[in-house]
Amino acid sequence: MTSFDPLALVRQNLAALGVTPAGEELEQARAEGFLATALAFHQLATGELAVEDLPDLLRDRTPLPAEIPSLPGSGPDELPDILALASRLRRGETTSRQLVEQALQRITSEDSTLNAFQLVLADQALAAAETADAELARGIDRGPLHGLPVALKDLVDVAGVSTTAGSTVLARRIAQRDATVVERLRAAGAIIVGKTRLPEFAYAGSSTNPHYGPVRNPRAPAYDTGGSSSGSAAAVGAGMVVMAIGSDTGGSIRIPATYCGLVGLKPTFGRVSLAGVFPLAWSLDHLGPITRTVADAAVSLAAIAGPDARDPRTRPAPLPDLLAAARAERLPVRVAVLCSSGGEPLADPEVRETLEPALDCLAQAGATLLPLDLPELAELRVLSAAIAQLEIAALHGPLAREWWSRYGDFFRLRLLGCFAYPNWASVVAQRLAARARDRFAANLAEHGCELLALPTTPNTAPRLGQWSPRSSWLTSPFNLLGWPAISVPAGIAANGLPVGIQLVAGPWREDLVVAAASIVERTQPGRRSA
Incomplete structure (x- = not known):
């Protein structure tokens, strides 16, 4: 040439x-x-x-499996945030209106500092909460998210309000119809309290936005949340909502989840409809939840997954029982532990060191760990x-x-x-x-590995206003592959900031990443449970 x-x-x-x-x-x-x-x-x-x-x-990027075997064992019965709140609602210890009012109060008191929300839908949320309470009183139960406050990244359409996608260009663009993910959240009884900030058109691994400002990390306000689902992570991390929808084209769910000490689940490409979502890259975009616990991510994904006539990218793949997977105690699979992807160092030393106990807990749960070089990455x-x-x-x-x-x-x-x-x-x-896809899959198959473990990001959260293209180096390959990947907190680095471990499985095996992430989560100090 x-x-x-x-x-x-x-x-x-x-x-x-x-x-x-x-x-x-x-x-x-x-x-x-x-x-x-x-x-x-x-x-x-x-x-x-x-x-x-x-x-x-x-080619078929994500071939449908013949069957998905169940995972052995059942772990502790502690209820995570969403299921604990759902139980309190049904026992009459709280109401949806009270939970939404608390969410709105927290947004009012904290968002002037964090800058998580682009738009707060207070009146709509309170009216929806009244409806949710009335339905429960009549015996209508829409599932775990019924009556609970959630948020959406502001590239997801909500009928009658603007979708800016982090830009001023689209600031006056009013959505005519709910995105499919919004329709499904409403059908599950979730209460949408607002739309969250993002970098312009979601094209950054940081919260950088010249029009609306950066989003501060609720764990360390002098640091960035990461991007591009910046406001979604901040809203969950600050306790404003129990779950927020993010999008992920190169790591935009997993990066902010890691930086903020949260769980971020990018499902298999085609698992969740993107209809009504402003795109960044059509063949790489994914939608998924950011939550405080793995089980919360599991029940949230269950509410929004499934084929959609509005989005031909979706597939009719059965969703495994993710809540059961979140309770698995044993993980008798071979796990490839990434040693090198070729070229530059995999991650900063403090990140690699922080991951060691998380890997040990997978081994204690029955996993066979296999250090592996994957230059295809x-x-x-x-x-x-x-x-x-x-x-x-x-x-x-x-x-x-x-x-x-x-x-x-x-x-x-x-x-x-x-x-x-x-x-x-x-x-x-x-x-x-x-x-590259064929070579990568063949390398894992040759070693009999069903899971891959690696750092979510090479570094901990940068200071506010800083950005590094390296932030997506370990996440973006799995957008191209379309495989499910989850980031779960793995510990705190020597600099006091959270570190996440990323767990990746083959197409449609969200149950494997959820099970492995739950095992890691249980070993973390201060694990959130009821």
């Missing part, structure tokens, strides 16, 4: 859209590393591909980021001429990198992704 000049491609591709970025802006994008993914992709693309290597988009990371950029360019390209000057500086710099690709890049990226 000829020499590769990403800035020339940026100029060429944007010129075709009628956009002329400033020269100093282009040089800043180069200097700050926003063209790094395109450069790394170009190196991969210069390798050999066989003619028969099909693009990933023509580095390739999957580059390809996941490249495919995201190609899809972001496809989404924003037709809008760029009208919106360019209204984008924030940070998003605009990142967007420049999305236009640094030649016209053949999309299909080549998909072909490379298929090959």
